[in-house]
Amino acid sequence: MLTYEHCTLCPRACGVDRSRGELGFCRMPGTALAARAALHYWEEPIVSGSFGSGTVFFSGCTLRCGFCQNYTISLEQYGAPVDSSRLRDIFLSLIDEGAQNINLVTPTHFLPDILPALTPKLPVPLLYNCGGYESVETLRQLEGLIDIYLPDFKYSDRQLAAQLSGAGDYPEVAATAILEMVRQTGPCVVQDDQLLQGTMVRHLVLPGCVDNSLGVVDWFADHFPDGSVFFSLMAQYTPLGPVSKTPPFDRTVTEEEYAAVESWMELCGIDHGFVQDFAAARRDYVPDFDLTGI
Numbered sequence: 535m536l537t538y539e540h541c542t543l544c545p546r547a548c549g550v551d552r553s554r555g556e557l558g559f560c561r562m563p564g565t566a567l568a569a570r571a572a573l574h575y576w577e578e579p580i581v582s583g584s585f586g587s588g589t590v591f592f593s594g595c596t597l598r599c600g601f602c603q604n605y606t607i608s609l610e611q612y613g614a615p616v617d618s619s620r621l622r623d624i625f626l627s628l629i630d631e632g633a634q635n636i637n638l639v640t641p642t643h644f645l646p647d648i649l650p651a652l653t654p655k656l657p658v659p660l661l662y663n664c665g666g667y668e669s670v671e672t673l674r675q676l677e678g679l680i681d682i683y684l685p686d687f688k689y690s691d692r693q694l695a696a697q698l699s700g701a702g703d704y705p706e707v708a709a710t711a712i713l714e715m716v717r718q719t720g721p722c723v724v725q726d727d728q729l730l731q732g733t734m735v736r737h738l739v740l741p742g743c744v745d746n747s748l749g750v751v752d753w754f755a756d757h758f759p760d761g762s763v764f765f766s767l768m769a770q771y772t773p774l775g776p777v778s779k780t781p782p783f784d785r786t787v788t789e790e791e792y793a794a795v796e797s798w799m800e801l802c803g804i805d806h807g808f809v810q811d812f813a814a815a816r817r818d819y820v821p822d823f824d825l826t827g828i
C-alpha cells in the first residue's frame with residue numbers, strides 16, 4: 535500500500551511521516567499539490583495529437599534537478615491542494631475538453647492521493663510522465679493502471695547525476711525502473727497516430743554533456759533493439775534553473791552537440807521514436823504555472 539507515512543514512495547526512501555508534516559528530500563507535504571491542468575500540445579505528436587494531452591502538472595519533484603525548466607513548481611513548491619475527488623473531476627473535465635489521454639507529470643510523490651482518482655478506469659489512455667528515478671516496489675502498485683510510461687533517462691554519468699540531482703545512483707535506478715515499466719506495458723501500440731500503450735524513454739541533451747547522452751543511447755540500444763520501446767531525443771534545454779549561471783549550463787546545447795547525439799542514435803540503429811527539432815531550445819516549452827484548471 536502506498537502511503538505518506540514513513541515515506542518510501544521513491545528511491546530516496548526518506549522514511550519521514552509526511553502525514554504529520556515531516557518533509558523529505560522532495561519537500562512535499564502529505565496532500566497533493568498541482569500547478570496546472572490543461573490541454574498540452576508540446577509533447578511528441580503521438581502523445582499530444584490534434585486535440586492535446588490532458589496534462590496535470592504536480593508540484594514538487596523527487597529529483598529536484600538544478601537545471602529544471604519547470605523549477606517554479608519542482609523546486610519552489612508552487613501549487614494548490616487537490617484531493618482525490620478534485621483530481622477525478624479534473625481528469626474528467628480534461629476528457630470533456632477533448633484530451634486524447636490523461637498525462638500525470640511528476641506524480642510519484644503524490645500517489646496516495648492520485649491512485650483513488652484513477653478508478654473506475656478512465657476512458658482514455660493514462661500516461662505516467664516521470665523523471666525515471668522510480669522505485670520498482672512503487673511501480674508494481676501501478677501495474678494494470680498505467681497504459682503508457684514516459685520516463686526520462688537523464689544520466690548515464692553518475693557524477694553528473696550526483697551534481698545536478700543529488701542522485702549518484704540514478705543510472706542503475708532508472709535502468710531498473712524502465713525495465714519494470716516495459717515489463718508492465720509491453721510493446722508500444724500506435725493507432726491512428728496516437729500512442730495507446732507502451733513505454734517511451736525521453737532524453738534531454740545537456741550542454742557540455744555529450745558523453746552522458748551517448749551512454750544513455752548505448753544503454754537504450756543494448757536493451758531495446760527491436761523497436762518495441764520508443765526513444766525521444768530532446769533539444770529543448772533552456773538555462774532557467776538554479777545552475778543556469780554555472781557553465782556549461784548557462785547556455786543552450788550547440789548544434790554540433792545535438793548532431794553528435796543524433797548521429798550516435800542512428801549508428802546504434804535507434805530509428806523508433808522521435809528527434810526534437812534543434813530549434814526547440816526556447817522558453818515557449820515552459821507552460822504558464824498559474825493554477826489553470828486546478
Ligand code: SF4
Pocket residue numbers: 541542543544545546547548549550557558559560561562596642643
Ligand atoms: S517521495 Fe519525497 S519524502 Fe518520499 S521518499 Fe521520495 S523524496 Fe523522500
